[in-house]
Amino acid sequence: MSSFDTSRLDRIKGWMQGYVDARRYPGCSVLVAQGGNEVFYHDCGLRDVAGGLPWQRDTVARIYSMTKPITSVALMILVERGLVHLDAPVSDFIPGFADARCLVPDASDLSQTEPCAAPTLHQLLTHTSGVSYSFNPGVVSTAMREGKMDFGPGQLTLAQMSDKLAELPLAFRPGTRWEYSVGIDLIGRVIEVISGKPFGTFLQDEIFDPLGMDETRFILPEGLKDRFASLYTPLAGDSFDLNAKDKSEETLRQTDGVEGSPYLDTKMQSGGGGLVGTIDDYARFTDMLRAGGKGILSPHTLSFMMRNHLPGDIASMGPASFAEQPMDGMGFGIGGAVVLDPGRVRVPGSVGDFSWGGMASTFFWVDPVQDLSVIFFTQLAPSSSYPSRSQLKALIHGALT
Template sequence: MGGFDKERLARIKGWMQGYVDARKYPGCAALIAQGGKEVFYHECGLRDVEGEVLWSRDTVARIYSMTKPVTSVAMMTLVERGLVHLDAPVSEFIPGFANARCLVPGAVTLDQVEPCAPPTLHQLLTHTSGLTYSFNPGAVPATMAEGKLDFGPGQRTLAEAADAIATLPLVFRPGARWEYSVGIDIIGRVVEVISGKSFEDYLVDEILGPLGMDETRFAVPEGARDRFACLYTPLAGDSFDLNAVTKSAETLRQADDSVESPYLTTKMHSGGGGLVGTIDDYMKFVDMLRAGGKGILSPHTLNFMMRNHLPGEIASMGPQSFAEQPMEGMGFGLGGAVVLEPGRARVPGSVGDFSWGGMASTFFWVDRQHDLSVIFFTQLSPSSSYPSRSQLKALVQGALR
């Protein structure tokens, strides 16, 4: 472990400030640890542009899909205890999936279906289940959008949303393709069924509490509301509309505020995208992945999670969907992407890097070759707006000795 060139590491500050000065991001923070010890932290900009409130280290942010690795760890705690196995069909836990059906190839309407096997828990965890997201192309995503079935914050419960998803056809036969989906939300519901606890209670008991992640929850904690960031978008319409061509005249148009946000009162425990929290809280989780479990999971189970679980790279499985990572040179483990070949991914990094991001442009990765844990926080949706993730990886790799 050779450490960092401090002058090169300091380049990250100017890069972050550039995003803020160009009004691409409202504010942002980056935190880097090596061997479990902090080597870099910087913040700049605002968490509330209209109120001119500075971004601070204790800012509470929406981490969206960076919830997925947490949910995947929760599932693996049950697997380690022999309470479930990954090849179990989801219909064992959510009966609505028992008579599963999938769209026939080329289908354009929801009635063009054929019977199929229910997806397994492993397929749900790896986005090979046949489920999808409302922002992907096709008839099922359009129906999900109409019914607001992306497990977003609100008064619908996890059980209610999972049962609703079970009534829709799968977009392909389980195992046939890779498509970014609500599969890990369904995993959250499975955790509830097996444990007999609400999903948040299970996370608090088994992961968030033991790691001291006391400000990471599905609803903004009461004592943290004055530190909750606003969400911004460069789009004129829905900040989750990945196919939007209409940009706003204002690059930082507010999409969700900190005073009336649904995250203040939500009942939804979205395992795919619902957690909010601080950068230091999330570092406790990321460093647990780097360090081999810290009692949450066995290091052998974590090694298993951070392997590629696909037949090849994501791109080889015919994806037609958005994803939080490149698809070439990348595999997918349980809850996150795995670098198979940095050259094909076209982003400097190490083979085996494990990472994922969230729709508000947050990002993390673990590089066990260099003993690194890296997190980037901001609040701009969609995350496909700017290439900040590949740029940050290049900056960090360029600073390693």
């Protein structure tokens, strides 16, 4: 394990300030820990531009898809207890998937389908299930977009949205491709069915309370409203439209703030993207991953989760979808990406790095070789706007001696 050159770590401060000064990010924070000890923290910029409110360590942010690893850990808790196995079909828990159908190859219409097996829980966790996201290309994604089926905050419950999604065909035969998806949202519903608890209650009982993640929830607690960051986009239209070409004249156009935010009153408990929380709360979760479970999971289960579960890298499975990570040289485990070959990823890193990000440009990774956990928080969607993730990894590895 290497140590850090603190003067090189300090380069991160200037890099962060550069993003803020260029009005690319409103504000941001970085937390680096090695061996469970904090070695670097810095924040700069604003959590609310119009109000001139500073981005601080206790700022509450939307973590979006960084919810997925938390949900994945929650299911593995049930797997460890012998209550479910990963090859179980999702139809055992969500009956709407019992008579599953998938699109025929090159289908141009939702009616062009054939029978197929229901996706397994493992396929949902690894994005090989045939479910999709509305921002991906294809006829299923178009139907999801028209039906607002991305499990976003709103007045439908997890059970209602899962049943609604089950009415659509799968985009492809399960197990044949990799496509970023709402599969882990369906896992949240599976957890409710098995545990008999609302999904958020299960997370609080089994993960949040034991780890002290008191400020991570699906609904913004009343006492945290004053620390909730606004969300921005450089796009002229929908900040989740990954194919949009039209940029806004304002690089930080606000799309959500405290007033009127759907996170004040949502019935959706989205295991794929619904949590809000602080950087220190998420650091408690990443340190659990790094340290081998801390009683939440066995270290052997965590090791199993953080290895590649695909036949090769993501690129080898023909994805046409958006992803929060590069695909060449990158595998996928249970709820997160795994570096197989840093050279092919083209970003400095260690073999076995486990990571994922969120649509508002948040990002984390756990490095088992250097015993590191690194978290980046900001609030700008979409996350594909700037190359901050690869730049931060280069900065961190450039500071290792």
